[in-house]
Amino acid sequence: MNPFVQKEFTSKWVKFFSNNRKPYHFDFLSPVPFVRSKARYIFYNVGRNITNGLTYKLNEKFQDYRKKVFLLYDVISYQEESGNSLPKGIGIKKVRQYKGYLTRLSRYTDFDDFFLSHYSSSSRMKLRKNERKLNTNFSVDYKIVYGEIDKDSYHELMDRLFELIDHRFKTLRIDNDIINKKEYYRELFYDMILAKKAIIHMICHNDLPIAISLSFISGDTLLYAINTFDTRYRRYNLGHLAIVNMVKWCFANNMQILDHSKGTYDYKLRWANESYFFENHILYDRHSMKCRMTATMMAKYFTFKQQLRNKKINETYVKLRFKLNPKRNAVKDGENIKLVDLKEKSINDNDYDILSNKEVHKLDIASVVYDLIYSNPQSMDNVKVLKRKENCWEYIVLAKGIRKKIMRTV
16 A cells, blocks of 8 residues: 555654644545645645655545545556546546656566666676775675664664755755755654665665665555765765665565656666656536636646746755755865875874774765775775874875875865
């Protein structure tokens, strides 16, 4: 069953976004629960537009739609219920919204078959090279959280997730709704994981998550929901390596579809083999003039919003919202950093402190150091990073094939 109509999801959504109002259920349409709007004859689905897609089934034997309008956000076209005949008294308006992408895994026997069929030899070689370098340079583990996790460990993991998302979107200089709704997601995924209706995939460096992917599970479909990675490892293509890990899990657990959800992004175009559309469905009582007029106005509104998206107005909006938010400060990994060859043949150890790997990771220079060993693959344990005692912004990096000095330019 779709996870967005089950109690683990609906109870959290009404708690955070509907003042714990009890949802309405209607006999003519199942299994989607609804919330009544301020206009009391209009109802919208629990979850509104922050589900990863809904389906529903109509029953023409019931008429509890009379004198009402129902708005269902994000109905996924590739899973529309078959045999969904429209009762005579109901009108429906369907408005296309975002484009969605999925990988239909049922076409392939296993991961190797998919990888060989879907990617060119050069793309396969690049992904394998990045994976090999990541495993060579760092102590890396691939982990999942599914079915059980203690609360303290879970909260620590979610804190790390939000830290990475916040940092990543500050570097992109755009706003992100996940941070604005983080306590909702924190509570939601804990219950969903315990119920085995959600899963977390991670790539960890020394047990610290550096790539985190949260997904919902709907039957034989994995719904990719939230993903982020540590931008300090920018050269290693962590986002794509995380998807490799997820696809392997899908094959091992008989998943037929990996759904990348709404929005057009480069990584989705690279991994998907099908596209589809999310639609907003407006169902209404055809015999009520008020309901017909309301449905028409709602359809025009959502059509206009999509026209603005087609013109990229939404992208401008999220960038502007970031700039106007006084709590958001843009950051850029490695900004104002100068990297030069180390000319000194010998170094006085008394002038420098030796930094541990954990200390390096917390510094702005971490991305620069990780870039250096990407070009000269070797274990980070063999890399020596020194910090000058009298100058808080001068570092030296020593390793096989690497003799560099790092300084701030301003």
